[in-house]
Amino acid sequence: MNENKKRFEALLTETGRQGVGNVLAELAAVGFHEAPASTRFHGAYPGGLLEHSLKVYEEAMLIRDAQLRLKPDVAARLPSDSIAIVALLHDVCKADIYNPVQKRKKNAAGAWESYNGYGVDYSGFPLGHGEKSVIRLLRWGLEMKDDEIIAIRWHMSGFDLAFQSPEILNNYGAASDKCPLLAVLRAADGLASHILGT
């Protein structure tokens, strides 16, 4: 078993959370461990999604430690098992949407050449992003706390919010006020993608 997969499974198993065993079996069945993290933005290679999830976990734990130094009483709202659940599982919605395709681009000499890339197909279970991850995890029998559901549902923040109804914007605002775990996941996801590059 590759090292990333081993670590991912060990961290989730350590949470002791009901349903983790089934989640791991379902993730294997939908191809989570081989999936890329995007078509071209970050982690666009086999295993990229698994690597991204682990990087978000590392970032989230560092952010948690920093917040606890600044505000020790937030510890109760940022338990380490919740960090593992939301960081490692926030993007399970992506496990089955990318397909390997041949793409074409111009090389340095200006000639067209083909390369292995990814296309995207949302038709399997077209629900959205964070909400698809949450619904899949609940269906797979994972025991989830309210904060974990809220954090995964809203982790895309600005990317999901353009042209949304006032009700959705109000829900997002309430989620941000109520759930420090959402702030940690949002920051960790952005740092993993834009600084670590996966």
Ligand SMILES: [Fe+2]
């Ligand atoms: Fe995401």
Ligand SMILES: [Fe+2]
């Ligand atoms: Fe992500």
